[in-house]
Amino acid sequence: MKSNASVDGKAKPDPSTNARSLLDIENLSVCFGQKLAVRNLSLSIARGERVALVGESGSGKSVTALSILRLVGHAALSGRIVFDGEDLLGKSEQQMRGIRGADIAMVFQEPMTALNPLYTVGQQIAESLRLHEGLRANAARARGIELLARTGIPEPERRIDSYPHQLSGGQRQRAMIAMALACRPRLLIADEPTTALDVTVREQIVDLLIDLQQQEAQERGMAVLLITHDLHLVQRFAQRVAVVEKGVLVVTNATDELFANPRHPYTKRLLDSEPARVVEPVAEHAPRILDVVELAVDYRTRAKGVAGMFGSARFRALHEVGLFVRQGETLGIVGESGSGKSTLAATVLGLQRIAQGDVKIGGRSLATYRTSNDERRKLCGRIQVVFQDPFGSLSPRMTIEQIVGEGLRVHRPELGEKARSRRVAELIAEVGLPDDALPRYPHEFSGGQRQRIAIARALAVEPELVVLDEPTSALDVSVQKQVLGLLARLQKRYGLSYLLITHDLAVIRAMAHRVVVMKSGRIVESGETLALLSAPSRRYTRALVAASLQ
Known part of the structure; x- marks a missing residue:
């Protein structure tokens, strides 16, 4: 053409x-x-x-x-x-309601905000099939399991009964793709369809979309409009x-x-705009900011078969994980979707109950921070987070100035209103947003701009440790390079430590001093970043590296 x-x-x-x-x-x-x-x-x-x-x-x-x-x-x-x-x-x-989902379907950029939290993914896939194709419940469920399997979700017979919050970010994105493909649309609009996917699953999804599009070309002439950075x-x-x-x-x-x-x-x-490696050496006797000691985490899930009628089962998401992060160091955590990366991040932040082991912040057990509101406030001052889904983590009722300045009001009460406003303006400028962003609301920004707002909010209180859960997943390549450079400068200036959770090995190469590779809730390999990625010893790591180069 x-x-x-x-x-x-x-x-x-x-x-x-x-x-x-x-x-x-x-x-x-x-x-x-x-x-x-x-x-x-x-x-x-x-x-x-x-x-x-x-x-x-x-x-x-x-x-x-x-x-x-x-x-x-x-x-x-x-x-x-x-x-x-x-x-x-x-x-x-x-008339548009009859077209949406049937003739034109869309995979949205942020699956957690696009999926209904009150319904299982199976119910949401079935809804489209019932409305547009008239399938009954059993047939719709069978079709839903088939679609989840084709998009690479493990155990689709079990995952079809999961709610969105029970899936990892990558699994939620794959469920969205399954929903979009359910009615065989003639035009599929894919808005950042692989944003939350690890490199190996990204290749599977690309192959799947190409395969489906070619299969439908003769009968329906299905076209795909891909929105991506x-x-x-x-x-x-x-x-x-x-x-x-x-x-x-x-x-x-x-x-x-x-x-x-x-x-x-x-x-x-x-x-x-390929990100360049900007990594300052860590001081020889730098203290440990984070210690994870033989950590195990369990989730409650629905038991299979008849047992599911009487109670729940336990699913072990992390198995005796041990790692540490020193002051001024970036530790990268990589692995496929569902490997336990985000569960590890949530546990370090105190958002997930520990089954066994311990997490220590600055040598102090995480459990001791839960004794009072003042102690929990101290923890928030020491550790901050940039979540994978920026839109879901930003209040839609607050302006950008209020969102970024909220931490300063809580943790820096000695700052007056003018000083706080100046600091917020400095942070907004540092992450590459214009001055007119301050009075606006999150919905007025693109996905990448919202991620930059989340980074500014996390850095406002000058924490010791920042958990970065896919911090550049929503950023285009040029802004990604800018943000990675910003994070490196801030790390050098303040001695920040980063726990970097990502599936993007280019980001790991650019930022991480050391890297930990996870699979099925276990650490399979770890070491200095460039040495490990240039000569991985495990087959799983070699597959990840090979997929990232394609």
């Missing part, structure tokens, strides 16, 4: 594609009050085509995707969005790439040609 934007940045619709296009976006503009988020964007997607829409956080990628389904709230839309010959902007809300994923998945900068489509081109010969300055900048 021909490009519909020239390399000099001027978008030009391609009339020759209209006769065979599944989707035609013509001069789309999206305005939120006085803010123009998307300006005169034109893009065509053919039946059976895989197109990637890429750009930095806040560039308008997700807004464009949401506009196709008319999910942009009270934003003013102009232009045309023609799907299979019909203008979606002229459809009623009732992962350029490795784009290169492997997409046939054509559209690049957006500040709401303007600056270039479209065949994937191979764009990567081999990028001409637009913005495209070149995106391709040159």
